[in-house]
Amino acid sequence: MTNLDQLKQIPLLSQLPEEELKSLARIVIVKRYQAGEDIFFENEPAKGFYALVKGKVKIFKLSFMGKEHILHIFGPGEIFAEVAVFFDQKYPANAQALQDSTILFFPRQSFRELLAQSPDLGLHLLGLFALRLRELVAKIEDLSLKEVPARLAAHFLLLLETKGKSTFSLDINKNQLASLLGTIPETLSRVIKKFKDKGLIEINGNTITLKDQEKLKEIALGLSRL
Known part of the structure; x- marks a missing residue:
């Protein structure tokens, strides 16, 4: 399967015009992780973001006592770690493959150069941010009030x-x-x-x-x- 074919499996990106998808396909790097393998760590410089093609990934934090708290579990078609990349920050949590996973990696610098040339891509990602914020607010409400x-x-x-x-x-x-x-x-x-x-x-x-x-x-x- 080509990089372009795999990009088309990501709902947020599949709506982009063919030429923009081809541009993304030129910068994306396909990575494979085994179950239990770490993808990135909290406070590590955000070198890029990810789109999950196959498998499952957990995003989690560790307490001072080493207790794990899962913030989110991502499945195929979802994008993660994008906010830290846009705001030039460190990853705010850890990421680990829960299953054998195929993941598309978008290098930060290459992606930002592409984004400057494609406003439509930026608008699609704004939609993702809005959805993610709504999910986060709902989860905080669930954990604190329910x-x-x-x-x-x-x-x-x-x-x-x-x-x-x-x-x-x-x-x-x-x-x-x-x-x-x-x-x-x-x-x-x-x-x-x-x-x-x-x-x-x-x-x-x-x-x-x-x-x-x-x-x-x-x-x-x-x-x-x-």
Whole structure:
């Protein structure tokens, strides 16, 4: 698969005119990471940004005690680490491949030169920033104002929307999911068990089926409690 073909798999970039995509294809570098391999570290100079073609990547921070807190998990088609590049900053967090991943790397200097020649590309990325900011605000609200059942219900409903079906596999482990939701594995296990006991979900290994979506929506919105 050519660099151009892989760029077309990134929704934000696929809308660009063919000539602009060809320009991007000339500067992009294809990188492959194995599961568990580090991509960049917090406070490392931002040398470029990334677009995920295949696999999954977690963005996380470590506390002074070494505890990991996952900020976001990116899947195929998503772009990450772009803000630090535009503002000439250091990476604000760590990035690591959760699965074997194919990633497009956009070198900072080459990309900024291209951006100066293509205002349309800049407008598309402004849209990405706006969406990312909305997601960040929503996550802060979830972690600070909502209890764990509401966070978990909201996460399941997001997966429903993303995957387009009510039965799906959890592609991260329980510890990672707990970190993403701002809780601990023991608490997460108790909440999952309550969801199952009340008939809201069905579990088969790592496969989840949402049985009562309306109740989950009520819990996610804080309109109902377990």
